[in-house]
Amino acid sequence: MDFKDNILQLVERIEKQKDAIQTEEATKNAFIMPMIVALGYDVFNPFEVVPEMDCDLTKRGDKIDYAIMKDNKPILLIECKHCLQKLDLHSTQLSKYYAASNARFGVLTNGIEYRFYADLDKTNIMDEKPFLVVNMLDLSDSDIEQMKKFHKSYYNESEILSTAQELQITIQIKEILIKNFQSPGDEFTRYFVRCLNDGRSNPKLIEQYRPIIKKSIASVIGNVISDRLTTAMQVEESQPTQQELPDGVVAIDERRGIVTTQEEIDAYNIVKDILKQYVDESRIQYIDFKNYFAINLNGVFWWWICRLSLKPHSKRIGIPINGYGSCEWIKLESIEDIRKHQDKLKIGFDVALAAYEYDKNKSNNK
Structure with a gap:
């Protein structure tokens, strides 16, 4: 099977087993180790996968759950949580381990959601936000292609870092757009006010334009969707009967x-x-x-x-x-x-x- 088939097979396993997983260790065994295997690494080979690797800056015996190795150096750290546990409170723990290693990438996961981090802002200091978030129960082909870059056969650090920068910016832009589409902010609204008023802007105009901009955005999105549906129907109607x-x-x-x-x-x-x-x-x-x-x-x-x-x-x-x-x-x-x-x-x-x-x-x- 190719990488995509392996991932989809793992998705089926998660769907069937997630409600029966009681512990973090069970999550590792059932979901996370199979993911490491799907990425082409031998979980029983200490030259490829090191469980419980020391990441100790504080002399407290800190250990990362898994470290993926290449040429005797860690390239990817994986911190694991129980499959029903939310990940929002645990990125600080991963960042501490990250600083204690020379790895360029870190993953925080509960076996269902995978958050991929890099050190784009400052070398060896993990970025605050992930550059890629993958939900195994809501996968897209794009998600699978991005994960594939971490496969043993395709791994290229510089290429992933370049992609990570673009993905991180894309995520931030999407967040800004969604926020402003739902509730246009002052700066977002001010742009349109100035465009339509010869560069002039004041608080009264911003408040006047804000609801109009929101309605306009909703209308544009609705029209785009409608146009595409109309185009799809026209194409369907124009198809010969043999291409049903x-x-x-x-x-x-x-x-x-x-x-x-x-x-x-x-x-x-x-x-x-x-x-x-x-x-x-x-x-x-x-x-x-x-x-x-x-x-x-x-x-x-x-x-x-x-x-x-x-x-x-x-x-x-x-x-x-x-x-x-x-x-x-x-x-x-x-x-x-x-x-x-x-x-x-x-x-x-x-x-x-x-x-x-x-x-x-x-x-x-x-």
Whole structure:
């Protein structure tokens, strides 16, 4: 099997076993060691993988869980946590180990989520933010290609560092754009104010333009999506009959690399049927993305109610929790199982409706 096949096989294992994993050691054995093997390293060869390697700057006996070696030097440090443990509180621990070694890369993982760090800002001082975050239960082809660069056969330090710099900047830009798309900040708004007012800007104009900019962004995104869907339908209609879509496929957007399946549409109709008691079902809409199928309120992607990932051997529904602080993924045996989680769907709908009402009131009060 090639690298991608090995990774997808590991994904299936994680889906089946994650609820049975009770300890950090079990996480290492079931999920993390197989990942190291998938990367081409022999976990039983001390010249390739060193478990519990000393990383002691404080004389407290600090040890990193795994160090991947090349030419007798560590190239990748791996700090492990239990598969149900959140990683947000543990990057400081990894950075301490990082400073005690000459490795250029570090990974913090719970076997499901992998956070890759480098020392782009200052050599031998681990960056505060990862340059790559991979969720094994929500993988994209791009994620697999980025992980493949750490494979024993393809490892090239300078190439990864160059890619890491670009990925880190990309992540930061996306965060800035998403934040400003949802709630345009002063500087973001000021740019448009100056463009439209011969370079002039003042607080009154910024407050006046802010809700207009937000509505304009939503409109542009909606139009882009609509245009692409229209183009896809036109292409489909223009295809000769011998080039019909495969069974189970409703639409293919080759430009975006997205395939919308009949199963996704059927799941969407189930969600609409459940939620129609709370809202006019015409307001329940969807947008298909490469990694998931999102069902939202009023066709606005950031007012999402739930997300669906309907892979052949791994079907899940994601519900927003803590506002939009995180997403709770629930395993489905079939799309009919969505009906078993009507209470969760109501939570997702309430989150989306609250976000909609908040944005509406904020705009009206400007």
